[in-house]
Amino acid sequence: MSTNENPSKKPGQVETTGHVWDSNLQEYNNPLPRWWLWGFYATVVFALVYWVLYPAWPVGGSFTKGLNTITFMQDGEEVTTHWNTRSLFAREMQSGKQAVRQREMLEQVGAMDYETLLADVEAMSFVNAYAKGAFGTWCAACHQTGGGGVIGQYPNLRDDHWLWGGTAEQIEETLVLGRIGYMPGYRESLDGQQLEQVASYVLSLNGFAMNDVDVAAGGEIFNGYLGGCYQCHGVDAAGLASLGAPNLSNNIWGLVDVPGAANDEERVARVARFVHQGVQRHMPAFADRLSPAEIRVLSAYVHSLGGGQ
Amino acid sequence: MTGDSPVNERIMSQPMYEARVPIHPRSVAGRFRNLKSGILVLAYGVFFLLPWLRWERETGPSQAVLFDIPARQFYLFDLVVYPQDIFWLAGLLMIAALLLFFVTGIAGRVFCGYFCFQTLWTDVYMFLERRIQGERPARIRLSNQSWDTEKVLKLGATHLSWLLVAFATGLGFVLYWADAPTLVRDFFTGQAAGAAYITAGLLTLTTYTFAGLAREQVCTYMCPYARFQSVMFDRDTLIVSYDHARGEGAAGRGKPVRDLRTRDARQQIGVGDCIDCGYCVQVCPTGIDIRNGLQIECIHCALCIDACDAIMDKQGWPRGLIRYTSETALEGKKTRFLKLKTVGYGLATLVVGGLLVSSILTRPALDANVSQVRQPLFVQMGDGSTQNSYEIALNNKTQHSLDLEIRVAGLEGAVLDLGRVEDIILEPSQRTTVLARVRYTAPPESPSRLPLEFEIVDREGSMEPLRIGSQLSLRP
Structure with missing residues (x-):
């Protein structure tokens, strides 16, 4: 207001707190309105009611539980306990509106065949939303968030390179049964030079310009009795999904970090070392951990990530 | 300060709390009363009748103004507001604030005196009070009277009428959030949503308390606008x-x-x-x-x-x-209305208002957002190309269905892959997310990122093609 004195109150009519600032600035000591006091009493009443209804006071090692209860399902049985937020969360996840709706959608989408599911934009939208979470829970520990994998450890699910086949049905089979991938190490059967020759041959299949003599020798080993690599990887090194043997000619490297190598010498050394050691990898089976609907949704999700066939 | 100082004695002498001094305003006739009554009738008319106004739409509810929270859509006549339009609310609030500053700077507390709900509802409550208990002297006499039959009857009737208005207000407010005729029927047959009862009950209670019991104390003690409107005053303010x-x-x-x-x-x-x-x-x-x-x-x-x-x-x-x-x-001088402050607030109000209106008028029919998947950012494919993934979120804001086709543009040789999804048909108000992948064989020496655009067209040509910029990453 434009005046610094309240004209409705004459000086002396109202007390001040006695403090004076800046020579004339004083603070009125007006009494609080009575309704404000009622407001305070109302909060006291609220607190008393709350203490009776909800967990409130610590008593020794325990606490007052309150009269309010909550009912939810635990291990198939109905449990009634004193009201608490954990049980509330459990109940929300069981019978909350959104949770029920999500389960309905999951059942609906889980009952579709892949041909319908993969072509349905609305179903795929749900797959993306739902499976992202499920993937984070069950798959991302190895395959990483988003399915990018780790070279040398866990397969990349975003590219079009499939060890065990990339149709939705094959992906489902992998999820249901799990997989064990195995390549023997050539510790005794190939010496250092032979390992390098095989390595040169494999690299040449991926567009790297290698020494022709080494490539020829490596090809002999790969496709001959000495290495026998063709038995799994095929004569054209295109891989064999039934064995989980990868295609070695598409310049996609899941196990040997060829893209990270600085020069040909290092590339050869890395591939040779890998052939020498061999590898065994294991993907666990999820049949007993996930419902068929969840497996279907996850399979469709993985199929959609990169190059599903 | 010492204990026996006069100040402390004075503090002790004053009561801590003060009961409200009852106010019994006398009625008055005149041009401002007429103006206020006119505004009151208009405001009540709009507030109570608007939910009953029907509106024809191709799809959606037949209520002109409906705030549909579960479906996350606000219907305002021919405009449908979606959650993505939330920034309009910011514009609206800015306009409200600037307009308040502008008007207050020129003509003082116009909002308080003529438009505030507290003033309007208190006016109605005082009117009821006067019709039941009589004019000011009669009310003073009644309040000093002992609790005889007359007082109980008259005060009881007053509070009952207040409660009825309060309940009408609560129910009237709730009608904006669901189909009005259905809600009224459900409300009185006990079938309406819990939120409807809670909201109506809460508003009944607050209306009764604020307009009936608290009255001017709301303005004096509670209202923040009252306080900062005072700050907007200057010597030229009316x-x-x-x-x-x-x-x-x-x-x-x-x-x-x-x-x-x-x-x-x-x-x-x-x-x-x-x-x-x-x-x-x-x-x-x-x-x-x-x-x-x-x-x-x-x-x-x-x-x-x-x-x-x-x-x-x-x-x-x-x-x-x-x-x-x-x-x-x-002081005998001339009041100056044209000042930097008032002109500035006026201009700011116009600018924000213009921006808001143009934003509403130019909203695209289809809300589309492209977000590039960043984990992993890119992946190398068997044929030597690089693949990026995108999530394209679509929301049909029109009142008819859209048959959409997504293309990639602005990057020669980039191939779009939507998997097996071919038909993207969006019903009115439908939202969906399309998973898209783009493959591109980069020539050597390409930069690590290349710009590209997604073009979204309606196969039936009902809307302008929409182009949304994004990028394709080749390296980290």
């Missing part, structure tokens, strides 16, 4: 003010008795025009005396102007002893 110089003269005010009956006689002995009838104090809904000058309690309802004008008319003296004026004008 205020409801008593002309102190005219009213008091040199010898103060005086009742029109004996030789003080004519204006000439009063002026000769220096007595001002105020006949000290107290009518301006009696009509004040906040119980202040406007003759004490500008006060924080004053909501600028202008009823004291009507009261004083009526008295001046009766005396045959010129009106305007209490009037809209400014501190500058009271």
Whole structure:
């Protein structure tokens, strides 16, 4: 207001707190309105009611539980306990509106065949939303968030390179049964030079310009009795999904970090070392951990990530 | 400070709490009362009738104004507002704030006096009170009366009428959030949503408490707008003010008795025009005396102007002893309305208003957002190309279905892969997310990122093709 004195109150009519600032600035000591006091009493009443209804006071090692209860399902049985937020969360996840709706959608989408599911934009939208979470829970520990994998450890699910086949049905089979991938190490059967020759041959299949003599020798080993690599990887090194043997000619490297190598010498050394050691990898089976609907949704999700066939 | 200082003694002498002094405003007739009543009728008409207004739409509810929270859509006549349009709310709030500053800077607490819900509802409550209990003297008598049958009946009827208005207000508010006829039926048959009962109940309670019981205390103690409107004042702001110089003269005010009956006689002995009838104090809904000058309690309802004008008319003296004026004008100078502050607020209001309107008018029919998947950012494919993934979120904001086709543009040789999804048909208001992949064989020496665009077209050509910029990453 434009005046610094309240004209409705004459000086002396109202007390001040006695403090004076800046020579004339004083603070009125007006009494609080009575309704404000009622407001305070109302909060006291609220607190008393709350203490009776909800967990409130610590008593020794325990606490007052309150009269309010909550009912939810635990291990198939109905449990009634004193009201608490954990049980509330459990109940929300069981019978909350959104949770029920999500389960309905999951059942609906889980009952579709892949041909319908993969072509349905609305179903795929749900797959993306739902499976992202499920993937984070069950798959991302190895395959990483988003399915990018780790070279040398866990397969990349975003590219079009499939060890065990990339149709939705094959992906489902992998999820249901799990997989064990195995390549023997050539510790005794190939010496250092032979390992390098095989390595040169494999690299040449991926567009790297290698020494022709080494490539020829490596090809002999790969496709001959000495290495026998063709038995799994095929004569054209295109891989064999039934064995989980990868295609070695598409310049996609899941196990040997060829893209990270600085020069040909290092590339050869890395591939040779890998052939020498061999590898065994294991993907666990999820049949007993996930419902068929969840497996279907996850399979469709993985199929959609990169190059599903 | 020592314990026996006079200050401490004085603190002890004062009660900690003060009961409300009851205010029994007298009714008044006049042009400001008519203006206020007109605004009141209009506001009540809009508030209570708007939910019942039907509206024809291709799809969606037939209610003109409906805030559909579960479906996350607000229907305002032909406009449908989606959650993505939330920034319009920011624009609306900015306009409200700037307009308040602008109006307050020029004409003071216009909002408080004429438009505020508290003022409007209190007015209605006072009207009911007067119809049941009578005019001010009758109400004072009744409040001092012992609790006999008359008092119980009259006060009971008053509070009952207040509760009815409060309930009508609560129910009226709830009708904006669901189909009005259905909700009213469900409400009284016990089938409406819990939120409807809770909201209606809460509003009944607050309306009854604020307009019936708390009244001017809401403005004086609770309302923040009252406080910062006071800060917007300056010496040129229009205020409801008593002309102190005219009213008091040199010898103060005086009742029109004996030789003080004519204006000439009063002026000769220096007595001002105020006949000290107290009518301006009696009509004040906040119980202040406007003759004490500008006060924080004053909501600028202008009823004291009507009261004083009526008295001046009766005396045959010129009106305007209490009037809209400014501190500058009271000092005999000219009020200046065109100032940097007022012009600035006015311009700012217009600019924000213009931006909001143009934003509403130019909203695309299809809301589309492209977000590049960043984990992993890119992946190398078997044929040597690089693949990026995108999530394209689509929301059909039209009232008809859209048959969409997504293309990639702006990057020669980039191939779009939507998997097996071919038909993207969006019903009105439908949202969906399309998973898209783009493959591109980069020529050597390409930069690590390349711009590209997604073009979204309606196969039936009902909307302009929409182009959304994004990028393709080749390396980290």
